[in-house]
Amino acid sequence: MGSKVKGANEGVVGILPLARPTFDVGFAEERLEAMLAVLDRVGWQIAGPRSLLFDAEATRAAIADLQARQPAHILILQVTFTDAAMTSEAAKAFDQALSIWAIPEPRKGGRLRLNSFCGLNLAAHALGLVGRDFGYLYADPAAPDIDDNLAELLSGRRRALPIATRAATGDDPRGVAAARSLKGVRIARIGRHPDGFDTCAYDPGRIADLADVHVDELELAAMFDGGRGADAAEVAALRATASGRLAKLDAVDQEQLDRSLRLKLALDGIRRAGGYDAFAIRCWPETFTEYGGAVCGPVAMLGEAKTPCACEADVYGALSSLLLQRVADAPAFLTDLVDLDGEDDTGVVWHCGQAPLSMADPDFAAEATIHTNRKMPLLYQFPLKPGRVTFFRISQARGETVAVIGGGEMLKRPMAFTGTSGVVRFDTPAKDMLDRVMGAALEHHMALAYGDHRDALGAAAKTLGIPVLDL
Template sequence: MGSKAKAPGNGKIAILPLGRPTFDLPFAEERLAAMLAALERAGAELTGPRSLLLDLDAARAAIADLSASVPDQVLVLQVTFTDAGMVAEAARAFSGPLSIWAVPEPRLGGRLRLNAFCGLNLAAHALGLAERAFGYLYADPQAAEVDRDLAALLAGKRIARPEPTRPATGGDPRGRQAALSLRGTRIGRIGKHPDGFDTCAYDEAKIAALAGVHVEELELDTLFHRAGAAENTAVETVATHAQTTLGGLDRIDQGQLDRSYRLKVALDGLRVDNRYDAFAIRCWPESFTEYGGAVCGPVAMLGEARVPCACEADVYGALSSLLLQRVAGTPAFLTDLVDLDAADNSGVVWHCGQAPLSMADPGFAPQATIHTNRRMPLLYQFPLRPGRVTFLRISQARGRTVAVIGGGEMLKRPMAFTGTSGVVRFDTPAAKLLDRVMGAALEHHLALAYGDHRDALGAAAETLGIPILDL
């Protein structure tokens, strides 16, 4: 615990520094030290822990301690990715002003060391669903303008404001056809979404009423048992495909690689037996901790074959990918938005290593790799190819169903982070896009496809009877 001279108008500020041990903790601790130094410069009267809270129990203990001190506001320091559980606990415990400050990290082509933006995104969504006002800041603690932005945050001048929607319109008949084609489609949800991932929750009756989609729920063990029993000839077919499309397979653990191949065989079998059009899969941690192989590479293969697979059992993510794929006539990729840089006017979209192979930059030979946190194969690695792209999310943010539609240009840039990632110049300037994502309290997954399909998606939204929120 610590304190400094009281900053006029801010009162006592309770800090909650959040992190997760699967990320780069030494780097996270450096970033936290810089954040605390910036708060010291601001003259804030701080109370709370000065070290990372790495799990929900630690956060609960800190919240209980802070409640006794009766702070005037709470500042969450989002140093690495975390799910929204800790922030939700803080929001329930404190009725006063609550803000979140997340830190960017350099795009150096290595692992995503912090992924703090994604943590901010999940927290904002949870707070939006709870109708809880919150402030936000996404800024380097050592940036020239951070003192100004931090002062504004602490003074309550950076509050997330709900974004307006507009009536859906669109003249491209592909949109109406694609929306109608969803009726009778089937999504296999394998496992439940992780705790703290309200972004991936769904209501079976609502999704059926919206799009005529049936969701069938399976246990993760069903997938794992089927993978363990996969026939060797089918596994060899998957291995041959990987060997002809990816470099570096000989550099990774062959036993774990075989288990990853077997997940692809198991998913193919489930798809055929149950007539699934898409999957929503709880991909971690159990695929690593209980089964011993990554599902990311198999997901990339299925995506290329026009069977979208959403991470973290995100059913609406699977629906969004399926609709976008049918509008575009090409594979879709469910991404995380992991960075926005106002100075460069760009963002980074990324997922561990599961983009369809046809999205690879032709100047880069796709590689096999391992999960950066869990250290198991199979994942794809390449930067996304340059070109026009469209984004879609059938969203439930702030308790309303809307079609989030946006566009941008994938830039010819070096790989920002390991796995599959791309640098995008969105049609909306990056600084404004941050305000929209936070204000709308959007989910962290967006479906991406190449080409400009915004008009057709407008027609699809009109057919589904939902408004549009322009990204």
């Protein structure tokens, strides 16, 4: 993998251990120590910092130090979730072979302590967009075959290889009608996507050419001001409705809950005034740091009412959810893939707490909770109900517009992580799913709906004139 770089020190691996302080720092430090112990044990000469890099300044300094050392291979240790900004800078700084090692965490029903897989996902997408060759590994440092897996990674035998697409086929009338119904759709993007989230970027002209979709770019102030000015009686009525549907509503901070519920009313007002069909919302950090309440619960409420909302200002995520919703005639949930377990042959789909309530496992009392990193309500909490599910994304991965279509069975399992999550057995084996997601360099958001809608989505893709990438 990669060509030899003149002056590079053979046998030297340069490491960049990336992390964010909003995750479980103590656990991340433990996991980093385990990763370093493996690298030391197998005998590679390691250059670079042996502590977590939490910010751009520290990471840039580490990159500069490694440039002086000229290692033969750059290994990014994706210890927790991070955006792709520093991975992109490393890719530009080095011509050497580049790899990423991310690590799983136990599915114990608690907070997503690392979210390492999602960081790998964002990094892969960013590298795919610029055509940068890279290797990847998603493995526990305690796995019995970790030495062999790392040897394969650093010798170039675990590369991300592009995945072939196919021509879209089918004439299912649901898919044809749903695709045609996108003409004239209006999406409100509220705030811009976070830095380093290339997965959520969009080109207004390109999305208009695809389906005659119009996007209005609004400021976060429109939502915040609408929330602050919401009618107190309407807020009280919304709280009463939520109280009848969610346990533990009284257990969260009530002032923050009030501010959160007001965002639902603000979004209702924006939707009516602009005639919007969907939202793409910058959901953090300003909703917490400037406004003082989460938009996640309101997003779940709107999704249940069939106004899909994509977090992190993901415009294509909003469009994907809207198309899937219209095909399924049911709510859609824009979710992250946060784990793949080859031995169990399952994955976990999750988002912090914004799945529509109709997706809750009926044997679990859906409850109110707080954001695990930002510690504010309102978020929903429950495991997803068992049943057949379909995944869909209008993707811009590797610079091409394709329809990503997949299916699976949501299993009846205990809650994997706090918020709204589900354990799914994809139609594709989990080990192969990892290779497909990395090889295609997909975005980290996928729309999910219950039922099998793959044929109808194929017809929708054909109507839109885009190829299909099968998950």
